[in-house]
Structure formats: C-alpha cells, structure tokens
Amino acid sequence: MRTLRSxxxxxxxxxxxxxxxxxxxxxxxxxxxTMGGATMGTTWSLKVxxxxxxxxxxxxxxxxxxxxxxxxIEHLMSxxxxxxxxxxxxxxxxTSPTPLSPETIEVLAIASEVGERSGGAFDVTVAPLVDAWxxxxxxxxxxxxxxxxxxxxxxxxVGLDRLRVDARAGTAAKADPRxxxxxxxxxxxxxxxxxxxxxxxxxxxxxxxxxxxxxxARGTKPDGSPWRVAVEAPTPGSRTVFHLIDLGNEAxxxxxxxxxxxxxDGVRYGHIIDPRSGLPVRWKGYSVTVLHREAARADAWATxxxxxxxxxxxxxxxxxxxxxxxxxxxANGGFVARxxxxxxxxxxx
Numbered sequence: 014m015r016t017l018r019s020x021x022x023x024x025x026x027x028x029x030x031x032x033x034x035x036x037x038x039x040x041x042x043x044x045x046x047t048m049g050g051a052t053m054g055t056t057w058s059l060k061v062x063x064x065x066x067x068x069x070x071x072x073x074x075x076x077x078x079x080x081x082x083x084x085x086i087e088h089l090m091s092x093x094x095x096x097x098x099x100x101x102x103x104x105x106x107x108t109s110p111t112p113l114s115p116e117t118i119e120v121l122a123i124a125s126e127v128g129e130r131s132g133g134a135f136d137v138t139v140a141p142l143v144d145a146w147x148x149x150x151x152x153x154x155x156x157x158x159x160x161x162x163x164x165x166x167x168x169x170x171v172g173l174d175r176l177r178v179d180a181r182a183g184t185a186a187k188a189d190p191r192x193x194x195x196x197x198x199x200x201x202x203x204x205x206x207x208x209x210x211x212x213x214x215x216x217x218x219x220x221x222x223x224x225x226x227x228x229x230a231r232g233t234k235p236d237g238s239p240w241r242v243a244v245e246a247p248t249p250g251s252r253t254v255f256h257l258i259d260l261g262n263e264a265x266x267x268x269x270x271x272x273x274x275x276x277x278d279g280v281r282y283g284h285i286i287d288p289r290s291g292l293p294v295r296w297k298g299y300s301v302t303v304l305h306r307e308a309a310r311a312d313a314w315a316t317x318x319x320x321x322x323x324x325x326x327x328x329x330x331x332x333x334x335x336x337x338x339x340x341x342x343x344a345n346g347g348f349v350a351r352x353x354x355x356x357x358x359x360x361x362x
Contacts, residue, residue, distance in 0.1 A: 043219070043235035048076035052083040053201055054093065055225035061212065062219035062235045071216070078211040079222065086204035089117050090196045092140070093150050102185070103140070103193045110177075110184035120196055120203050120309065121178045121185055127199075127313040128173045131329065135317035136288035138175045140195035141167040146293060148284040149195075158277065164291040171288050202266055202312025205229045209308075221260070226267065229308045230260035246348050247300040247340055249274070255340055255348060257361040264308035268315035269300030269340075287320050296322045297342075304336035304356065327351055 049058035219232030230240040239259040270283030305311035318326035330337040336355040
C-alpha cells in the first residue's frame with residue numbers, strides 16, 4: 014500500500030511539473046537549477062532551466078529521476094558490479110541464447126552497428142584484452158606487459174563474430190564460454206540518453222546533463238543562449254580549454270589516452286585497446302570528440318575513431334557525415350584541430 018501511495022505521489026509531482034511548465038508560468042523568467050550525484054565510478058551534474066517559482070518538489074523529482082535512470086543502467090551494465098546483469102552474463106558458461114533486459118539488448122545492438130561500420134575498431138568483446146593490459150576491474154596485476162603468446166590466445170575470444178545478438182528475440186549468445194563483454198565505452202552515453210529522456214518527461218525542456226565529462230543538451234540556457242561544451246587540450250595532468258562548441262539537442266563525447274595510462278620501462282600504455290591487434294593504440298597525446306543526437310552513439314564513435322587514428326578515423330568520419338574533431342599534437346609543441354566538415358564551422362577557440 015505504501016508503494017502504491019509513493020507511486021501516486023510521484024505521478025502527481027510529474028503532472029504538476031508538466032502542467033506548471035506549460036500553463037501556470039507563462040512568460041516568467043527562467044532560472045538555472047543545478048543538481049548532481051554519483052554514478053558509474055564518476056559524477057553527474059544536471060543544469061536545468063525552469064520558470065521562476067517552480068515548486069521545490071518538482072525540482073527534486075527531476076533530480077531523482079535523473080539519478081534513478083543512471084542507477085538503472087549502471088546496475089544492468091557495470092563490469093565493476095558483480096551483481097549486474099552484464100557480470101552475470103560474463104560469468105555464464107552457456108553458449109545458448111540468453112534473455113537480457115531491453116536496455117542491454119539495445120546497447121549491444123548499437124555496439125554491433127558501430128562495430129560493423131568501423132571495421133571492428135569498436136568491439137565490446139575486447140574485455141579480455143583490456144584486463145590483460147591492466148585497465149579492467151582487477152587493475153594491473155603483472156609487472157610486465159602481456160606476452161605475445163598471451164595476447165594471441167586472448168584475441169581468439171575477441172571479435173564481432175564472438176557475440177550474437179538477436180534484438181527481436183531479446184537474447185545474446187557467446188560463441189565461446191570464455192567471451193567477456195565490456196560496455197564501458199557506450200553504457201555511460203546510453204545512460205545519459207535514458208536520463209535525459211526521463212528529465213524531459215518530467216516537463217523540463219531546457220537542460221544540460223554531464224556525466225564524467227560527456228554532455229547531453231536540450232534547448233537553451235535561461236538567457237536563450239546555447240549550452241556549451243569545452244574540449245580540453247589532451248595534456249596529462251592539466252585541464253586547459255582548447256575549443257568551445259555550442260550544443261543543440263545533441264550530445265558530445267570525447268575519447269583519448271591522456272588521462273588513463275601508465276608508463277613502464279619508459280613506454281606509455283594507454284587504456285584504449287585496439288581489438289584488432291590486441292595492443293594499446295599507437296597514437297599518443299590526442300583526443301577525439303564526436304557530436305551526435307544520441308549520447309550512446311557519440312560515446313561509441315569517439316572510441317572507434319580513437320582506435321582508427323587521425324588519418325583513417327578522419328576519413329571514415331567524413332564519409333559517414335559524423336561531426337568529429339581530432340585534437341592532435343602540433344610540431345611547435347601545442348595542438349592542432351582537425352575537424353570533419355560537419356564540425357568545422359562549430360569550433361570557437
């Protein structure tokens with residue numbers, strides 16, 4: 014009975030917020046409300062523009078909705094949570110089709126699409142290689158890089174054909190019981206999409222949601238100006254804005270090797286692993302930012318283009334009409350911007 018009352022109360026808050034936004038406030042000035050929390054090993058922040066005088070209950074319900082949506086996806090897809098749906102799937106020794114939640118199946122379907130279009134540069138079965146290089150949940154356990162024999166063995170578990178996804182049946186099947194799936198390069202973006210969808214259903218039409226440096230925006234700020242995202246110079250140990258980009262109803266995701274890496278015997282190893290070779294990508298000190306109407310695809314494509322690198326990746330992004338920006342080391346010690354055509358006119362130094 015208490016659960017029913019709670020649901021009815023929440024429904025009333027949602028209805029009040031939506032009606033208030035549409036009818037009660039008219040042309041009242043809007044104010045920015047900021048809220049946030051923790052998710053997926055990082056933090057989230059939501060800036061939402063609401064009419065002056067918006068009820069506190071409405072504002073709180075918007076924040077609660079964002080948190081619950083993010084929590085839902087984390088509980089389904091985290092490899093750091095041993096109780097998650099994905100962790101249970103990874104532990105399973107079955108190669109038969111396994112029913113999974115609609116959300117996980119949708120993410121796997123998007124990942125498969127990006128994987129095919131990128132020629133295997135994006136591959137969620139890369140988890141054994143990520144672990145071998147010390148960037149998985151167990152951390153770095155070896156004092157030396159993995160041997161070529163070890164990598165050769167692990168590569169037999171990695172590939173787009175190692176996982177079969179049947180979106181219509183809602184199932185996924187491993188080609189080998191040892192196959193392990195890692196959704197860390199797409200789940201955060203997908204969680205942002207679901208959270209943004211929830212916030213919008215609460216009656217908020219103007220907001221910017223940030224999770225771990227990635228941003229999904231809708232509408233404008235209270236003054237009518239666009240929400241903006243800062244693209245950092247890919248310099249380890251510092252945060253310097255290199256370019257600003259105005260966002261419409263879209264998301265921005267950045268991938269690069271300049272934050273998560275380690276050095277061993279004078280060699281730098283980054284966390285972005287090429288699933289085709291089994292090695293960390295050879296490009297150093299650069300980043301890739303992708304804009305897309307869906308944060309999940311922006312997230313996945315940023316990783317795929319990072320793996321492909323500034324030449325092959327830029328050519329593919331241009332051919333697909335992706336709004337992408339490569340930030341590369343310049344000969345003078347600074348950085349140079351290499352945007353695709355859809356991105357070129359949107360950069361503000």
